[in-house]
């Protein structure tokens with residue numbers, strides 16, 4: 001009798017499928033995936049996939065980007081409820097109204113958003129490339145949606161551009177606080193604080209490094225420090241430890257768990273491949289429009 005990971009590997013081979021996983025996925029899922037990465041890396045990888053079936057372990061908007069880049073392939077998500085609450089904090093109607101209030105602003109949309117919102121935006125960005133994307137916009141006025149914290153992080157680096165923010169945020173990243181981090185610093189005085197730009201601004205202010213999930217790995221590799229306090233979802237610690245076995249990683253909060261990322265389990269991956277569920281579909285008109293803002297970002 002094969003164990004579950006052997007069954008997944010065999011089925012993946014038989015069906016000509018590939019597994020992509022985000023850095024927040026459970027350790028056993030990261031270990032079985034063909035590629036693990038941040039949003040930008042996974043979008044780029046999905047542009048050069050030969051297999052017919054892409055099984056995406058992450059949240060809905062990430063699988064949706066993969067489908068928009070690969071309309072002729074089957075893109076599967078093991079649990080249809082794996083959404084991102086931040087993505088649902090702005091609707092197309094709300095964005096239309098906001099655009100009316102700032103008619104001269106370029107619309108910059110964090111990829112943590114739904115396809116119909118991307119379709120109304122000028123360009124997308126991720127946590128890895130926000131500054132570069134904002135600099136690429138010809139407009140000096142930017143309407144940034146939906147994450148006010150990532151937007152503020154970018155705005156703080158670009159004094160010449162005027163930003164308007166939508167009041168969206170990530171509930172998982174709200175658990176980090178300056179007070180808890182100051183206490184951790186007393187216990188680990190030599191540790192570097194590494195924070196995702198979805199963290200609150202007071203957390204960003206005391207961080208030594210602010211970056212995307214995958215950029216945390218290169219920062220830890222390149223840094224002289226031996227200890228790091230990590231302010232992002234706990235799933236990140238698996239890869240950080242695996243790729244830096246001589247360094248120590250301390251969670252910035254034990255409660256930083258994204259319940260949506262954790263909906264995907266190894267069993268659901270097997271069922272997904274067996275039953276070919278759940279297929280991501282995007283309405284063609286929306287796909288074509290949204291793809292423009294995604295491809296504009298990927299071309300930078």
Ligand code: 13P
Nearest residue numbers: 038039040126127212213
């Ligand atoms: P990254 O693109 O940095 O992996 O972030 C995605 C995300 O959802 C963070 O909460």
Ligand code: SF4
Nearest residue numbers: 059084085170172258
């Ligand atoms: Fe969305 Fe936050 Fe989960 Fe990232 S961690 S997928 S932003 S809810």
